[in-house]
Amino acid sequence: MPLRIGNGYDIHRLVGDRPLILGGVTIPHDLGLLGHSDADVLTHAIMDALLGALSLGDIGYYFPPTDPQWAGADSLKLLEQVDQLIHHKGWQIGNLDTVIVAERPKLKPHIATMRDRLAAVLHLDPEQIGIKATTNEKLGPVGREEGIAAYAVALLVKDEG
Ligand code: MG
Numbered sequence: 001m002p003l004r005i006g007n008g009y010d011i012h013r014l015v016g017d018r019p020l021i022l023g024g025v026t027i028p029h030d031l032g033l034l035g036h037s038d039a040d041v042l043t044h045a046i047m048d049a050l051l052g053a054l055s056l057g058d059i060g061y062y063f064p065p066t067d068p069q070w071a072g073a074d075s076l077k078l079l080e081q082v083d084q085l086i087h088h089k090g091w092q093i094g095n096l097d098t099v100i101v102a103e104r105p106k107l108k109p110h111i112a113t114m115r116d117r118l119a120a121v122l123h124l125d126p127e128q129i130g131i132k133a134t135t136n137e138k139l140g141p142v143g144r145e146e147g148i149a150a151y152a153v154a155l156l157v158k159d160e161g
Contacts, residue, residue, distance in 0.1 A: 002158040004091065006053025010044040011142070011149040022100060022107065022148070023114030023131065024076040024121070029105045033148060036065040040075035042100055042114070042131070042150040047075075047082045049096065049154035054089055076121050083122050086156065093122060094155035097130040102148040107133035 018032030023042045033039035047059045063070045063078050070078070086093070096118075100107060111133065115126040122129075136143040 003094070004053040004156040004158075006049040006051065006154045006156070008045040008048030008050075008052060008152040008154070009149070010041045010048065011147050012039040012041045012044075013147045014145055020105075020148075021075070022110070022150075024074075024117040025110050025113045027105060027107070027110050031104075031145065037063070037070050037073040037078070038075050041148050042098060042152070043075035043079050043118070045150040045152040046096060046098060046118070046154065047079055049152040050082050050086055050093070050156070053154050053156045054086065054091065056085070056089075076117070079118070080121050090159045091156040092159060093124060093128065094157040095128045095130070096124075096152060096154050098132065098150060098152040100131065100133045100148065100150045101136050101142050102133065103135050103138065103143055103145045 012033040012035050014031040015034045018034055020027045020029040020032040021038045021040045044059055051057055111131050114131055115129045118129050119126040141147050142149050
């Protein structure tokens with residue numbers, strides 16, 4: 001089959017003393033995401049979707065949180081490595097579709113920048129990357145602003161030849 005599909009999910013806890021980084025973009029906010037790396041939940045969900053599409057496992061396998069090498073890591077750098085792995089295996093990205101679930105802040109003003117940044121890392125047209133943002137209607141941990149979650153779906157297309 002010349003097509004493969006993958007999905008990814010991630011959630012990180014919101015705390016008071018961290019920057020909020022989503023899709024490689026630092027977003028002004030009074031809370032930020034806690035994690036071993038920069039905790040970019042959107043980029044992590046995308047990486048898991050890409051790895052999942054080729055049944056290659058998950059980011060915890062490639063970039064274990066126990067490895068000091070990844071402390072404070074720029075998730076876009078990790079995404080670059082996952083993208084290289086996909087290409088080495090003979091696949092390219094058809095498109096990505098994602099959802100960020102966050103009660104605050106308003107993400108709409110930042111979505112175009114996130115698409116541009118992710119597209120640059122993945123050598124894609126921003127038009128191949130969908131990013132949607134929704135609140136959780138104040139329900140559950142995301143609704144109580146204890147964390148931000150992200151979902152991603154990736155379609156991979158086999159290289160010609
Ligand atoms: Mg994560």
